Amino acid sequence: MSNADPFVTTFHRWIDVFMNRSMRRFIHHARERGLSMSMIGALFHLNRKGSAGVTDLGDHLGVTSAASSQMLEKLVQQELILRTEDPADRRVKQIVLTEKGCHVLEEGTRARQGWLTELSDSLSDEEKKQITTALNLMISKANQLGETVQEKK
Amino acid sequence: MSNADPFVTTFHRWIDVFMNRSMRRFIHHARERGLSMSMIGALFHLNRKGSAGVTDLGDHLGVTSAASSQMLEKLVQQELILRTEDPADRRVKQIVLTEKGCHVLEEGTRARQGWLTELSDSLSDEEKKQITTALNLMISKANQLGETVQEKK
DNA sequence: CTATATAATTAAGACGTCTTAACTATTTAG
DNA sequence: CTAAATAGTTAAGACGTCTTAATTATATAG
Numbered sequence: 001m002s003n004a005d006p007f008v009t010t011f012h013r014w015i016d017v018f019m020n021r022s023m024r025r026f027i028h029h030a031r032e033r034g035l036s037m038s039m040i041g042a043l044f045h046l047n048r049k050g051s052a053g054v055t056d057l058g059d060h061l062g063v064t065s066a067a068s069s070q071m072l073e074k075l076v077q078q079e080l081i082l083r084t085e086d087p088a089d090r091r092v093k094q095i096v097l098t099e100k101g102c103h104v105l106e107e108g109t110r111a112r113q114g115w116l117t118e119l120s121d122s123l124s125d126e127e128k129k130q131i132t133t134a135l136n137l138m139i140s141k142a143n144q145l146g147e148t149v150q151e152k153k
Numbered sequence: 154m155s156n157a158d159p160f161v162t163t164f165h166r167w168i169d170v171f172m173n174r175s176m177r178r179f180i181h182h183a184r185e186r187g188l189s190m191s192m193i194g195a196l197f198h199l200n201r202k203g204s205a206g207v208t209d210l211g212d213h214l215g216v217t218s219a220a221s222s223q224m225l226e227k228l229v230q231q232e233l234i235l236r237t238e239d240p241a242d243r244r245v246k247q248i249v250l251t252e253k254g255c256h257v258l259e260e261g262t263r264a265r266q267g268w269l270t271e272l273s274d275s276l277s278d279e280e281k282k283q284i285t286t287a288l289n290l291m292i293s294k295a296n297q298l299g300e301t302v303q304e305k306k
Numbered sequence: 307c308t309a310t311a312t313a314a315t316t317a318a319g320a321c322g323t324c325t326t327a328a329c330t331a332t333t334t335a336g
Numbered sequence: 337c338t339a340a341a342t343a344g345t346t347a348a349g350a351c352g353t354c355t356t357a358a359t360t361a362t363a364t365a366g
Contacts, residue, residue: 054314064354067353089363092313134286134287135164138284207345242342
């Protein structure tokens with residue numbers, strides 16, 4: 001990979017470390033809960049967006065509305081989401097996370113928390129401050145990019 | 154989750170942004186290639202470790218050696234990995250990435266490159282330098298933790 | 307009002323990935 | 337040398353997720 005930009009190169013190395021150390025734990029945890037990738041994606045999406053329709057979610061995940069509907073039915077059965085009729089257009093369903101759904105996401109987050117806490121502990125206050133500033137900068141810049149992203153209300 | 158540590162809180166927000174903007178593209182791209190999550194995990198693992206055995210890889214991915222063997226067979230057929238006999242112990246197979254395998258990983262990386270480039274372009278040189286430093290700090294600290302978190306059963 | 311479009315669901319079936327169990331080959335222990 | 341352990345493969349079948357097609361309900365256009 002002939003990329004000269006040290007920012008980009010470092011970012012890629014960072015992804016590698018992060019995926020292996022943190023994300024893997026999260027995914028493993030979710031799998032043990034019986035959640036598929038699509039389900040995880042749906043929960044994340046709902047957490048970000050607040051609410052969505054069946055077809056919207058399917059589009060986001062790259063599957064048909066039928067597949068989306070079937071998957072959401074399972075999440076409803078597990079009480080991770082709530083599926084209600086949109087009063088403005090009664091053909092569409094409004095999907096939102098239940099408290100239990102939020103909780104599951106938080107648990108997943110905690111599954112990687114061990115590593116994150118270790119990482120945090122190995123950093124001085126000064127270093128943490130520096131990194132926090134850098135991450136916040138990226139978050140804010142990222143949010144300014146591509147208006148494809150609607151703010152989570 | 155009311156976590157007082159601003160580093161941890163910011164980190165979580167960053168994960169949210171990163172997963173949605175960058176990782177999703179990568180996964181989508183891999184899926185289009187016909188690569189399952191396990192396959193992606195295997196390729197990443199091989200890229201990091203250089204080589205591994207069938208059972209090792211299965212353990213890493215959380216599946217049986219049978220499942221690992223079947224999945225690796227597909228990767229061999231796609232010429233993404235090379236499977237050779239270990240001369241030191243002829244029962245074990247040494248799995249390594251082929252050049253094509255490396256290439257596929259790079260392509261996946263490029264799939265998210267668009268976003269990363271955009272992000273990079275929206276940052277000043279000073280900001281990039283600052284973030285690069287912060288990321289390098291985390292990478293180095295992370296690598297010091299549990300050196301190689303390789304829990305052998 | 308009628309015809310058409312849209313959102314969601316359901317059913318049937320294709321396909322992929324996983325598991326267990328049986329099997330082969332090789333190594334190690336006694 | 338023989339017996340047990342280990343690494344990998346293969347086969348059979350369970351299970352999950354996807355797709356297409358048909359169906360219901362609602363909204364909108366002419």
